[in-house]
Amino acid sequence: MNRIYSLILLLFLLTLWEIFCWISFTSSLVLPAPSAVALVLWDGLTDGYLWIHIWITSVEMTLGLLIGCSFGVLSGLCLSENKFLKSLLWPYILASQVIPKLALGPIFIIWFGFGMTSTVIITALICFFPLLENTLTGIHYIPREKRELFRMLGATRLQTLIKLKIPHGLPTILAGVRVAVVLALVGAVVGEFLSGQVGLGATIIAAQGMMDSALMFAIFIIITFIGLAFYQITSILERWLLRRHNAGVFNAKP
């Protein structure tokens, strides 16, 4: 039922916006009417012009996410297993994360050229830290009694890692993935602002050059849908991976 109200609210706001554009005579350069945006979006999707950009941005985002998340989790596991390594590297990791990754864009363009590689690397770097941080946190907060249980059972380090630390840290790690998904879209689009020739970010820059505000709005809509789709996929994946963790939650005894 709430969904219907949300939809009604959307229609109401769009109507308001449409009417405002008609009666205020605002230039379509400044604020295109929703009907104009819808038309551009429809044309772009039906004649196939936008699909290539959607594809490129999605691929960049996926690759960046996969690379950034894998390295983030692996580094988190290594640092949590080796206290010396953690104290040695932590200041550097922190410093490298404080730098806005987008500020590194220009140097990546010099190193890797214009195009996909630079954008993927920027995206991966953005995704790296939330995963590293969440992996470390998830493993750090394992209750002492559970660690002692594994010691009592004579578990090796590897067994403790696989049977206790990773499953225990998984919910926190996956929360990191959800944060990374949102950041990855920012990374991919803004990366394309800097280095892209194709992709939705590059198309926004091109639309800006042509003063085509309606196209820009159309792309905003597409970006929003891509973000929602990735978020949804992550949620489904999360639910599947945590199916055992959550097994009893829904019918738990009070």
Next chain:
Amino acid sequence: MHFVSIKDVTFSYKIDQPVIKNISWDIPKGEFHSLIGRSGCGKTTLLKVVAGLLTPTIGKVSISNTYVSQPSLQTGFVFQSPTLLEWLSVLDNILLPLTISRESNSEQIELGLEILAAVGLKDFSHHYPTELSGGQQSRVAIARALITEPVLLLMDEPFAALDAMTREELQIDLMNLCYRKGTTVLFITHDISEAVYLSDNIALMHNGIIRKNISIEIAKPRENKIRYQSDFNLLCSSIHQIMQTFHSQDEIG
């Protein structure tokens, strides 16, 4: 030498601040011994030393003539909280000690189901820990400790968080299980009547020192109704008085 022999054990986390001091305690095979004392008096530390989780600063612990230097599967440990792994089913939680020692096979699954039945959870093997009540979780924790058929069971206030009725049921089941299997138990509690009901011998600990050993001369197996008899309660109250004396001696000192 006794089955479990604790000899002059002192343990300190910080230099010159021993948590437990000069503990000597012998536990014959098959007996149920309890350690009672106030919170923070060093009970859990002593239990962890016996388990091999902590190495004594001075002194030695031996179990069936072998010095304890690290945890062993011969010793089962039941923690204050059930410490079950939420992502494993009840049966997998119970089989965890065998999975880790790579002994898990179909025979062991049978054994797991048998032990589950013994703790009264036959129909819960495929449930997950979060689906169980507190008392059921404690039962699973005990079953997990028993699966390796340990010769010594160490229990750290396992029933402290349960309601009185559930605690009573679990005490009866635990006593019967250990009595049948001849398991030696070292049990920590701060509940005097629990200790008296379960034990052959009670050690009173105060400020890291065992101040008194009391042997309980009530024949086993014990029926639940003895808890409500006057001599049982008399015994409890005399132990309570002794512990009070320790406390007041401290205040005077």
